[in-house]
Amino acid sequence: MKKWGFGLIGCGSIADVHxxxxxxxxxxxxxxxxxxxxQRARETSERHDCGWTTDYHEILANRDIDIVCITTGSGSHGHIGMEALQAGKHVLVEKPIAMSVNEASAMISIAEEKQLTLSVVSQTRFFPHHQLLKQTIEEGNIGKLLLVEVSRPFYRSQAYYDEADWRGTKAEDGGALLNQGIHSIDLLLWLAGKVKSVAGRTATQTHHMESEDIGLATLTMENGGFATLMCTTSALPGFPPSINVYGEKGTIKIVGQEITHWTVPGIPLPKYENDKLSGNAGADPRNLNSAYHSMQIIDFIESISQRRKPAVTGEAGRDAVRLVELIHRSSEQGGIPVPFE
Structure with a gap:
């Protein structure tokens, strides 16, 4: 198999995970x-025995680079992603794929035109218990989904937002939904299926910043079921994310890395790896296990080689951003439902 050349744009903490x-x-x-x-570029290159530059356009022009990982701040994902695709590179971009549906759509269009692969990092899909939950739903073992509840009760201090100018801004951060909540949003859409309409509310309750620190939504699904979503950075001291799935035949509940309840007719809870390395990102965003990034990167490489869609598509990344936009739109209109379109 070919050895694929990677270039990284951005050398912050998430780049270290990549x-x-x-x-x-x-x-x-x-x-x-x-x-x-x-200094950061030089030190990173020394740790990984690779080249470095302060001009990311040199990464895009480098013929030895096949795939670009975009690990910059959220606000630059869209325009750097478009430039990388225009330069003929396959692109794996950190979450969120972009700050708007329009930016995400532009990236998808360029990738299609250039016959390149585009994906957004959604490594939580690869957690063993999430894979087990997805399989159980798809096999119909808990029947029609009646309600999916997703919660991400995180905590970030004011100091966290103050230490970087971009944090808490609408243009560069996106707030509790687009920044911290995007993984839970991706999981909700991946598990629950197509959305018909969204009713949402947002507020900034405990921080001095432009974006929301809490977002809530009720979703009506195309199958007639419902879903609820809560994402915040104001929940002291910070808690693991949770997913509760209620089907017509059974119920599965997850808190953090553990399945805490399993009622699936005729099927006992299978053994699964309970990952202790991921820590509690509810309180510390640096608690990440690179193993799941590795799984997604391997799938990304194989999708290029096999000329198939990656496990996480650009369209999936766009749908997650679309849901955030619609929650804000609904909130601005007093919480009335808006169609998912």
Whole structure:
């Protein structure tokens, strides 16, 4: 199998997770990294024995690079992603895929035109208990989904927002929904199916910032079922995310990395890996296990080689951003339902 050349744009903490994942993948080679800060780019390159630059356009022009990982701040994902695709690179972008549906759609269009692969990092889909939940739903073992409840009760201090100018802004961060909540939103859409309409409310309750620190939504699904969503960064001291799935035949509840309730007719709870390494990102965003990034990157590489869609498509990333936009639109209209379109 070909050894794929990778370039990273952005050398912050999430880039370290990507680089750790890549260093353990046999068919991946880290060619170069880019950061606006020379010291950070140089230090990162020394740790991973690769090239470095302070101008990401050099990454895009490098013929040894097949795949670009975009690990910059959220606000730049869209325009850097479009530039990378225009340069002929396959793109794996950190969440969210972009700050707007329009940006995401533009990226998808370029990828289709250039016959390139585009994906957004949604590594929580690869958690063993989430894979088990998805399989159980798809096999019809709990019947029609009646209600899916998703909650992400995180905590971030005011100091967290104050230490970087972009945090808490609408243009660069997106708030509790688009930044912290996007993984739960992706899981909800992945598990619950197509959405018919959304009623939402947002507010900024405990922080001095532009974006919301809490977002709530009730979704009416196309199958006639419902879903609820809560994402916040104001829940002291910070708690693991949770998913409750109620079907007409059974119920499954998840808190963090553990299945806490399993009622599936005729099927005992299978053994699964309870990952203790991921920590509690509810209180500390740096508690991440690179193993799941590695799984997604491997799937991404294989999707290119096999000329198939990746497990997480650009369209899925766009749908997650679309849901956030509609929650805000509904909230601005007093919480009235708006169609998912």
């Amino acid at each position: 680089l750790e994942a890549l260093s353990g993948i046999e068919h991946a080679r880290i060619v170069a990294v880019a950061s606006r800060t020379e």
